[in-house]
Amino acid sequence: MAIVSDLTFESINNAAFADPNLAVPVFSISGDVISLDVKALTGDAYTELTNEQKFNAYGGELGLALASGEVGVFYGANSPKPPRARKKFTDGTVSSFFDNAKRRTLTASGWTLSNGDAAQGIRTDGLAVTVAVDTPYNYQYAWNITKAERRTATSLGAIVPTDPDRLVWGSFPKPPRARRKDADGSKSTFIPPDLQAISSAIAKGWSVEAPDPDWNLA
Structure with missing residues (x-):
């Protein structure tokens, strides 16, 4: 996963992806670095390290939330992935997964948004x-x-x-x-x-x- 500048966020509560039976993101703070785990779709989670100052600056706008102690989270899935937001600032570019409920406000404030990855298909015949x-x-x-x-x-x-x-x-x-x-x-x-x-x-x-x-x- 590419990290632009020193920030990659992962987000939760994506209406198109959320499953109430699965866990919300887990953040742990150590010094000025946050370890971020997040669920989406059927619960897939992505673990990243990001700067705490940047999290404090953009986490609320992107719909990120803190949580801890959940079970049922999974990490670093190749598929599926939630949608991503990107925006250029004077000090670099922020790239992050985001809460789909924030889509309208993020678009209005100049973020470029993706729709997320389609589910990977099932192979029933062939070499694999x-x-x-x-x-x-x-x-x-x-x-x-x-x-x-x-x-x-x-x-x-x-x-x-x-x-x-x-x-x-x-x-x-x-x-x-x-x-x-x-x-x-x-x-x-x-x-x-x-x-x-x-x-x-x-x-x-x-x-x-x-x-x-x-x-x-x-």
């Missing part, structure tokens, strides 16, 4: 096909693999998704990965971040990495 795993947070983590790899993934709990609007690609936390070596070589795949799915994979002879604490499976 799409699979996904359900998560505890009302979205599905998706990735593309070969058809042979799809058979392995679905045997361990992955699904062939049908709704592109529920898919999140390339985000964190990652689902746990299962690995096994057999006569055909080494295999690995994501499996659902679910204790039953993990136990089932282990019972089938797979080794499974510890799930990310953000899944709150304990």
Whole structure:
């Protein structure tokens, strides 16, 4: 993600993207730097570091809000992404995701606005096909693999998704990965971040990495 000048913001409450079951942004302040995590669409979040002074200057206009302690946020997704606002100032250019409810006022005050990225499509045929795993947070983590790899993934709990609007690609936390070596070589795949799915994979002879604490499976 390109950062113009020393500011990149991520925003919340985008009416076209918000899901009430998912978390709002998380900011932590350390000195003059803010760590910013933000959800949009089905909850995707983007983590950036930005200057606290610039946040104080433009955060309200862009519809940013502070929060902490939420669960269900995911970070750095390749897709989907919320819309972005850009504006040139005398000391540089500000580029930020923004609250869609601010669209009219931002346009009136000279910001250039995008419409956000369309949801990435589902591949059902060809060299790469799409699979996904359900998560505890009302979205599905998706990735593309070969058809042979799809058979392995679905045997361990992955699904062939049908709704592109529920898919999140390339985000964190990652689902746990299962690995096994057999006569055909080494295999690995994501499996659902679910204790039953993990136990089932282990019972089938797979080794499974510890799930990310953000899944709150304990």
